[in-house]
Structure formats: structure tokens, C-alpha cells
Amino acid sequence: MNEIRDEETWQKVCHSPQDRAFARTEVVKVVIYATAPKGHNGGKNNLYFLQTVKWIFHHSFCDYYLHHPGAKKLSSFNAKNYLQDDRDFILGTVIHYKDQVRRSPSLL
Numbered sequence: 001m002n003e004i005r006d007e008e009t010w011q012k013v014c015h016s017p018q019d020r021a022f023a024r025t026e027v028v029k030v031v032i033y034a035t036a037p038k039g040h041n042g043g044k045n046n047l048y049f050l051q052t053v054k055w056i057f058h059h060s061f062c063d064y065y066l067h068h069p070g071a072k073k074l075s076s077f078n079a080k081n082y083l084q085d086d087r088d089f090i091l092g093t094v095i096h097y098k099d100q101v102r103r104s105p106s107l108l
Contacts, residue, residue, distance in 0.1 A: 025096060
């Protein structure tokens with residue numbers, strides 16, 4: 001999914017993890033394909049909001065959905081995309097704190 005325009009769409013992609021340090025949150029994983037080949041995704045943007053219940057880890061989405069060759073090995077994928085400047089993907093999580101009055105997403 002390339003955009004979230006309303007609450008209904010948010011609810012389709014969010015996940016309320018019970019095993020996290022932050023209570024009463026909803027999260028959506030985000031992937032930006034920074035090194036996408038020309039013409040990838042029909043020329044549309046390279047921003048993906050993941051159906052987070054299905055794609056718990058960024059790595060799984062990049063490997064199985066985007067078929068990125070650099071995502072075959074988890075350890076190399078993590079090192080390159082979380083720790084290095086020349087990453088293939090910009091990875092993040094949008095967090096909705098349910099107890100907040102206003103929605104103010106935080107990218108981690």
C-alpha cells in the first residue's frame with residue numbers, strides 16, 4: 001500500500017503488538033525502496049505501508065514481496081539497511097499512541 005488516507009485504511013494495515021514496551025499502541029511498518037530500479041512499481045512512488053500483521057519484519061517484505069536480492073540473507077540485510085549509509089531501503093515504523101488526543105506519528 002502506498003498511502004494511508006483515512007482511519008479505515010489505517011485499521012486495515014496496523015497491528016497492536018502485545019509484546020512491546022509501549023502499551024496501547026498501533027504500529028505500521030514502512031519501507032522506502034531507496035535504490036529501486038527504473039520503472040519499478042510502474043513509475044509510482046517507492047513508499048510502502050506494510051500490512052503489519054502479515055509483514056512483522058521489514059526483511060520478510062523486502063525479500064518475499066519486493067524480491068530484492070540483497071534481502072536473501074537476514075544478517076547482511078540488517079547490517080546494510082539499519083547500520084550503513086548506502087542502504088537499499090529506508091525502514092521505519094509509524095506508531096499511534098492510543099492514549100494521545102492527537103495523532104502524531106513517530107518514525108523510528
